[in-house]
Amino acid sequence: MHHGMFPLDDALVRRLVAARFPRWAGLPVRRWPSGGTVNAMYRLGEDMVVRLPLVRSGAKDVALEHRWLPRLASLLPTAVPEVLGAGEPAEGYPWPWSVYRWLPGEPPRAGDLRAPVALAEDLAGFVTAMRSVTLPDAPKAHRGGPLAALDAExxxxxxxxxxxxxxxxxxxxxxxxxxxxxxAPVWAGPPVWLHADLMPGNLLVDRDRLSAVLDFGCVGAGDPACDLFPAWNLLPPRARAVFRAALDVDDATWVRGRGRTLSQALIALPYYRETNSAMAANARHVIRSVLAEDQR
Incomplete structure (x- = not known):
């Protein structure tokens, strides 16, 4: 998918785990299929998962998650990854990595939701809880700045x-x-805490309800429009309206959120269309959803 991807395999991950965490040496290690773009996932036994950056740009997210996930977990209504171990560069692998507790569930798929309104309510509850976080010294959220910063790309x-x-x-x-x-008017209020990457692949659903939110590598504070992505990348129109109403989103924030989601899809489609079918398919879905809703 990217230039400079590190060639990971089961044997290397097994050696990394054995060297850093001898108590887990000998547990089965197997690559887990994922539509992720900057990390590889390996099941470790039945109860854990190893997450390793594939590219240098993903390495900085490891420290961000290690710092903030333990602080955020008790403040959120939905399960988030629990850090069980912090790995270090070794065996020729150049970046830090993580071991998390395995979370059950499946990523939801746009167009194949059995209870979209209930999921919209769950997502709104998560976003509301994120916005209510008051932890000090929040980093700037990735994608959390002015919309104009995305114009050229x-x-x-x-x-x-x-x-x-x-x-x-x-x-x-x-x-x-x-x-x-x-x-649209820019966000004039104080920055709020954001997940900032609410893609379907970063969500887990169990029995049609949101059971976990993954990948906090973009977490931080910024424009609340950044956490409206599910409105167009996942939810059908009726559930989208429920999501908006539950969050009480004003017109300007809604327009910015739609623009951000569209921008992400437009950038992703030509980049991933031949290398990541999940990302490309979701980008096409977003473009269709946005154009169908357009109320300029």
Missing amino acids: TRSAIEQLRGIPEEGVDCDAVTAVWEHALR
Whole structure:
């Protein structure tokens, strides 16, 4: 998927675990299929998972999770990863890594939700709890700044998609939605705590309800519009309306949230269309959802 990806395999992960955590040496290690883009996941026995950055840019997220996950866990209504061990570079592997407790559940799939309204309510509860966090010294959330900071990359992605007609993206229509979002008033309130990466692959559902939220590598404070992603990357229209009402989102924040979600999808589609089918499929879903809802 990326330049500079480290070539991980089961044997290397087994050696890393044995050297750093001898008490877990001998437990089965097997690669877990994941649509993630910057980390590899390996089941360790039945109750744990090893998460290792695939690229250098993912390494900084390890320390962020180690610091904040234990502080956030008791403040949130949904399970989050529990850090069981902090790994270090070794055996030729160059970055820190983590061992977490395994969390049951399956990632939800857009278009295949059996109880979308209940899931929307659960997601709104999680986002509300994040916004209510008052822990001091919050880092700046990834994607938590002004929408205009995404303009150049978003427009570049749109031009790439003009050159890929088989994707069928109405580039004039998405440009209009993007420019409408840029004209929305910026967030004038204090920054709020955000997960900042509420993609379907970072959620787990058990018996149709939200059971866990994963991957806090983008966590921090910023514009509350950043945590509206599920409205378009996962929820159908009726559940989307429930999500918005539960969060009491004003028009400007909703427009910024839609713009951010669209921007992420436009950038992801040309980048991942041949290397990560899950990311590409969700990007296509977002573009369709945003254009269907567009109320400029």
